[in-house]
Amino acid sequence: MPPNGRNGHPVGRLVERTGCIGSVARLWQRTYAPDYVAFAFLLTGYILAQLFMEPFRRMFLLSNPNIQYPHALVERVSMAWNIVYAGVIPLVILILWLAISRAGIHQFHVTLLGFFIALLLTSFITDVTKNAVGRPRPDLLSRCLPAAGTPKDILVNIEVCTEKDRHTLEEGWKSFPSGHSSFAFSGLGFLSLFLSGQMNVFRPRTDLGRALIAFIPILAAALIAISRCEDYRHDVYDVICGSLLGFAIAYFSYRRYYPRLRSPKCHEPFPSRGMTFNNGVGQNKDDEETAGAGLFELDDSDEAS
Known part of the structure; x- marks a missing residue:
């Protein structure tokens, strides 16, 4: 039919x-x-989750050594600085790169749109998951300040806590996944993917200098993630899962607008929706459909050189 x-x-x-x-x-x-x-x-949805969603509070044991770490009042990377490191700085670099390279309006548009989508989608999924899981942080007892005489080997709940600051207390059940890690790998991960594409890092025999430049944002994101373990806000499991979540969403958002990194035209975004509409396509072709033209391959002359 x-x-x-x-x-x-x-x-x-x-x-x-x-x-x-x-x-x-x-x-x-x-x-x-x-x-x-x-x-x-x-x-x-993100704003509503911030305003009205409360975390599930798992019961805990006072004798559990995994939640007995001190509560650091001064964080190595605060939330505000994480936004600067993983949001503001990558945004500035993206804009400067596009401006210096004289990118077209379409590339400006989809690059920044993809970047903001990655950050917001990561933040939304991370916060909803945090509240749903309700995993205690390593510093939960320092936040809770259990009442004197609370049994140590019996499961108890938030009712035994004497901390008056509700925000400090509620944050004690938001360990999984690490929000700093997911946000860092989302923003800086997107920047790393963008630089890799613009510099053709995955072209055969590309010089190491380009690869290292593209790798710097990933290293910065990793250091931010590690700081969460040093502050006893999260354990390794929280940080790894948050990092994987953030980078996966960054890759998802990047690939919606750019070809895969092994494509010869990985530095160019997919054609605009308006162009494909006017050409009667109605949707962008996935670069995987153009099998032979989509990969960097060594020809005879390359192998002989």
Whole structure:
């Protein structure tokens, strides 16, 4: 049966209509409006989670050595500095790189859009997971300040805590995953992927200097993650899972707008939705579909040199 309308999709059929519905459908398909609408919903969900979602509070043992570490009043990397290191600095570098390389408006647009989506999606998933899991931090007892006479070998709950600062106490059950780690690997990981693509790091025999430049953001993110263990805010398990989560989302967001890093054109974003719409494609082709042209391969002359 032949497809009805453009590609047989509901939106594709609507774009062929006249009037208001057709105009909206064409706007939806030829622009990045779907991404911005989804971004708005994601931001709303994140704000609501911050305001109304309370963490699940697991019961704990006072004799558990894993939660007896001191509560550091001064963090090596505070939340504000983490935003600077993993959010502001990568954003500035992205803008400067695009400006110096005289990138087009489309590349400016999708690069910054992908970067902000990575940060927000990572923050949303991390915070929702933290509240749902309710894993005690290594410094829980220092936050809780259990009442005198509380049994040490019997499971107890938040009711035995005497800490008056509700925020300090509630944060004691937000250990998994590490938010600093996920945010750091999201922002700095996106920057690393971007630099790798712009400098063709995965081209055969690319010089080590380019690879090291692209690796610097990952090293910075790793140091931020390690600091969370040094401050006894998280254990290694929390940090590793947070780091993997952040980098996975960074890669997901980057690949929505850029080809894979082994593509000869990895420094160029996918064509804009407007261009593909006007060409009658209706959607971007995945670079994996262009099998032969999508990989760096050594030819005979390369192998002989």
